[in-house]
Amino acid sequence: MLKKSWINLLLIFLPLLAGVIELILITMFAQALPPYMMTADFGVFAFVFGMTIRNLGVVAFMMGLFITGLLLIFYNRTLRRQAETYTLVEGAKLEAEQGRRRFLRRLDHEIKNPLTGLRAALVNMQEVKTEVDRKRAVDNASNAVERLTRLLTDLRKLSDLGERPIELWQVDVPDLLQDVVDAAHVLPAYGGREVNLLIPKVPSPFPMITGDRDLLVLAVYNLVENALKFTCETDSVEIRVNEDGRAILIEVADSGVGIPAEDVSKIFEELYRGSNARSTEGSGLGLALVYRIISLHGGQITVRSSQEEPRGTVFTIRLPVNKKKVTLLPSS
Amino acid sequence: MRPGPFSTFNLLKMLPDRSTLLLADDDPTIADSLAPFLERAGFHVLVVSDGVNALEKAQTHHPELIILDVLMPRMDGRETLRRLRKAKIWTPTILLTQVGEASERALALEEGADDYLNKPFDPHELLARIRAVLRRVRPGERSLSAAWLLTANDLSLDRRARRATLSGETVELTPKALAVLEYLMTHPDEAVTRERLLEAVWGWEYPAGTRTVDTRMAELRRALDDDPTDPRFIETIPGEGYRFIASVHGEG
Numbered sequence: 001m002l003k004k005s006w007i008n009l010l011l012i013f014l015p016l017l018a019g020v021i022e023l024i025l026i027t028m029f030a031q032a033l034p035p036y037m038m039t040a041d042f043g044v045f046a047f048v049f050g051m052t053i054r055n056l057g058v059v060a061f062m063m064g065l066f067i068t069g070l071l072l073i074f075y076n077r078t079l080r081r082q083a084e085t086y087t088l089v090e091g092a093k094l095e096a097e098q099g100r101r102r103f104l105r106r107l108d109h110e111i112k113n114p115l116t117g118l119r120a121a122l123v124n125m126q127e128v129k130t131e132v133d134r135k136r137a138v139d140n141a142s143n144a145v146e147r148l149t150r151l152l153t154d155l156r157k158l159s160d161l162g163e164r165p166i167e168l169w170q171v172d173v174p175d176l177l178q179d180v181v182d183a184a185h186v187l188p189a190y191g192g193r194e195v196n197l198l199i200p201k202v203p204s205p206f207p208m209i210t211g212d213r214d215l216l217v218l219a220v221y222n223l224v225e226n227a228l229k230f231t232c233e234t235d236s237v238e239i240r241v242n243e244d245g246r247a248i249l250i251e252v253a254d255s256g257v258g259i260p261a262e263d264v265s266k267i268f269e270e271l272y273r274g275s276n277a278r279s280t281e282g283s284g285l286g287l288a289l290v291y292r293i294i295s296l297h298g299g300q301i302t303v304r305s306s307q308e309e310p311r312g313t314v315f316t317i318r319l320p321v322n323k324k325k326v327t328l329l330p331s332s
Numbered sequence: 333m334r335p336g337p338f339s340t341f342n343l344l345k346m347l348p349d350r351s352t353l354l355l356a357d358d359d360p361t362i363a364d365s366l367a368p369f370l371e372r373a374g375f376h377v378l379v380v381s382d383g384v385n386a387l388e389k390a391q392t393h394h395p396e397l398i399i400l401d402v403l404m405p406r407m408d409g410r411e412t413l414r415r416l417r418k419a420k421i422w423t424p425t426i427l428l429t430q431v432g433e434a435s436e437r438a439l440a441l442e443e444g445a446d447d448y449l450n451k452p453f454d455p456h457e458l459l460a461r462i463r464a465v466l467r468r469v470r471p472g473e474r475s476l477s478a479a480w481l482l483t484a485n486d487l488s489l490d491r492r493a494r495r496a497t498l499s500g501e502t503v504e505l506t507p508k509a510l511a512v513l514e515y516l517m518t519h520p521d522e523a524v525t526r527e528r529l530l531e532a533v534w535g536w537e538y539p540a541g542t543r544t545v546d547t548r549m550a551e552l553r554r555a556l557d558d559d560p561t562d563p564r565f566i567e568t569i570p571g572e573g574y575r576f577i578a579s580v581h582g583e584g
Binding site (some may be wrong): 149152167 | 535541544
């Protein structure tokens, strides 16, 4: 950066210097004429010529000043921009570093618990006498392993999403949502409830979006699973879809306890657990995964939640509608 | 095309496994736990801890099947497999991959692995894979997994060009559906569960996933003009999964 600013300084003063030197040279030239040339005609000629040259010199000098001014303004702006970029980069670096540390801290926490359970179960397996106790220890060990496996699988999904290209294909959203509702039936949290699916009849057919159907199913499914997990059996869960010509809006709404205000801004972070989510099963990566999938599709996801009446949580996914027909893009 | 009650397929299934397996994994906790497990299942297990040793043992001991970890010191599993195939040793191989990256899976197929499992896996799953592979391959013969061009009746799949043709005409398929077809065609006559397909093609399992498989299968059947009630290629096994019923030939 230092080297560059020296070049900039040189560029500023070069025109100025050129103007001054020119002026001096011209003045010397005009006065250094030998006396035999001082005839009247030549005098007039020399005078006009000299003045012209001198004026040219003045013009050059003025231009030099002008360019110097411009360069100064430009230089100043560059300096400021460089400083700004520097701050931005440093800020991003700092944030990334903080994010990484936060992630590791949370990961440590997520691994610690099942691992502690596993160690205890192993000790029990060696020490207990009765078959019933031994079976309990084995069950506990498998549970812990199950939890660790789930965590690892979700971490892998997240890292996979960052690396592989997504499939771009025409996706029928109402059809996709129906699949999610059908798949949600097998969830233990489902408990014989009805997940309301609202699909408008007009326009027909509903506009398509371009994307990876499987990933989108995963995203909406995660939201529905969350909604079911954080509600009790008297609460309702609803999936709505709508469009405004430019985007398709998918909403997953529930009348559950809601998310505490201080958690709302952080729920899409990896491994973040809200204060009322600590006791609930899950890898802590579900919403981060949803966020990543929607971003990859050029969409946005927002959440509004209230813990007071009328309470509940609404996640809104906005996915751009494709205008032109998109054909198959080869995956890498 | 389904094997009758006394076909070699079913007779082989009844025979106890006394095959020799070569297990190559550099992590002693894995090798030390898996080897006794496989021994209990009736196999004779040779354990090595790196690719160079695996290559050596494969040539001297002629195991019936090789289980290779991908990340190993001295020579990784992929390189080992490449050298084995280059030396025209067609011993069926299962690759144990560390991460379920799509690229890694594609490579596993490219280098002629017969199957692959993502770590961490249930040892029973490995056992099921071993049995399925041993049932499928004929000793000394190049397996379908190492073939570039697969044909079944009028259907052919060019794995390098990623193109399927039916009676000479290109079949329009999404990359996922093509990968599903590829997996089924390299594992013919085998009951493939939806979970297995998810892990092999999508790289991860998830609850809504089994439906995802069905969606792709419907697409595949539509494209192949295959009637599910009277299938020529893909048969549904209720409550289990799918099976590729046409006989498959591999070339190149």
